[in-house]
Amino acid sequence: MAERIAGPEIERLIQLLARLPGLGPRSARRAALHLIRKREELLAPLAEAMQVARERIVVCSVCGNVDTYDPCTICRDNRRDSKLLVVVETVADLWALERAGALSARYHVLGGTLSPLDGIGPDDLNLKSLVGRVANDSIEEVVLAVNATVDGQTTAHYITDLLAPLSVRVTRLAHGVPVGGELDYLDEGTLVAAIRSRTDF
Amino acid sequence: MAERIAGPEIERLIQLLARLPGLGPRSARRAALHLIRKREELLAPLAEAMQVARERIVVCSVCGNVDTYDPCTICRDNRRDSKLLVVVETVADLWALERAGALSARYHVLGGTLSPLDGIGPDDLNLKSLVGRVANDSIEEVVLAVNATVDGQTTAHYITDLLAPLSVRVTRLAHGVPVGGELDYLDEGTLVAAIRSRTDF
Known part of the structure; x- marks a missing residue:
């Protein structure tokens, strides 16, 4: 960017959002603008939910959940x-x-x-x-x-x-045709597994 | 979901994330898990950046930026x-x-x-x-x-x-072929506009 167009606060928000999986730089900008537009309905509760998550969420010492x-x-x-x-x-x-x-x-x-x-x-x-x-x-x-x-x-x-x-x-887990799956779109390995593990109808 | 698998705090975080443009329910779950895993590097600064954005960002009364x-x-x-x-x-x-x-x-x-x-x-x-x-x-x-x-x-x-x-x-703004664009993929309207507004080479 040639020069600063918005405050560093917005830039920082965009940069952090861009590190979420599924969001790139462009969609992070869109998300930031959406958050700013929906300040009370979305930005405020999300900031709060993140704070709560940060303070209260733990990893289960037994299973890792x-x-x-x-x-x-x-x-x-x-x-x-x-x-x-x-x-x-x-x-x-x-x-x-x-x-x-x-x-x-x-x-x-x-x-x-x-x-x-x-x-x-x-x-x-x-x-x-x-x-x-x-x-x-x-x-x-x-x-x-x-x-x-x-x-x-x-x-x-x-x-x-x-x-x-x-x-x-x-x-x-069993290998086979996914429910709703079309044979034409499945790989050979899955088809071979599905044939091998065929069951009575 | 048949029964509660995680605390309501995580569910709330996922639901709020799913309201961001570009994130659906599935990617919101992935984002939430990513945030929980990267608690100090990402969750904490993002929660803070959102809080700052909420408090300090204003709409320009002159231009709407x-x-x-x-x-x-x-x-x-x-x-x-x-x-x-x-x-x-x-x-x-x-x-x-x-x-x-x-x-x-x-x-x-x-x-x-x-x-x-x-x-x-x-x-x-x-x-x-x-x-x-x-x-x-x-x-x-x-x-x-x-x-x-x-x-x-x-x-x-x-x-x-x-x-x-x-x-x-x-x-x-001028209509025409986008820089780097391939003619084969452009709609007729754009091509007609690009021909009409052709310039000397």
Whole structure:
């Protein structure tokens, strides 16, 4: 920018908004203007919600979820099946499974996947606490709900090896055609998996 | 969501973030998680920048720009050509022209366009103050830098009629091929305009 067109306060707001995933410099400017226009309806409550989040949100020391309680609401929910532990890469994945309402279990958030190229090794993930939970709690089945990516599958194999001495049942998500998916748009790997795992109609 | 998976504080943060332009419910969740992960580097400064913006940003009473000063930095900049007034629809358009550094003038932000279908009439735009500025200040040319949309052009025609009694020169932006644009991807209207306004090479 050749010269200053607005106060440094607005510039700073734009720069910080641009660091949010999904917002670039252009959409950050739009978002900043939107916030300034909707000062009382949106800017004020959002500033406050962020302040509250900053002060009150903690990472669950048991599973790695984020909540305002530690242990988190899920870990303290006694109606959930305590024999079932679902391993996910991120809190976003945990939320996605909860939204789907697929099962009533507890979770363990790895905080990423093994990725030698990015320098992420076993010590960078919450693996030690996973082994501890499986060894000490009465867990009978560990569901590896990791992404169907190379890194995700590498991590799944690593965890399977890690849990082998504990003789717990380790399962993984099924591969197949997404509900509502069109065959023409699916990759060959998914189609092969869907054919191999076909079920009676 | 079948049951509460995280505290209401996180839910509220997500809901408010989802109201930003460019973010939907899914990207708002991603943004919230990103903020929680980067609590000290991003969440804290962003909460603070929003608080500052809320308290200090004002709308310029002269031109409608947003700034921490009133009149704004641009209106108080005496090095700008005071004979030239650029009419824009929104502050975002003002910023875009300033970034381009196309001219050193003052601005007038309409706050939208005439849009009978949306119930936006002349009284909803900053038109009275525009006539006032042109009548009282020593303005010689008004550049209508509105969007090349139906509503934008309707508004441009309306303003031209409005300013006719003041015998000020009224100009509009040139139509043509965008710099870097490929003819094959341009609409017919733009191509016709570009041919009609062709210049010597």
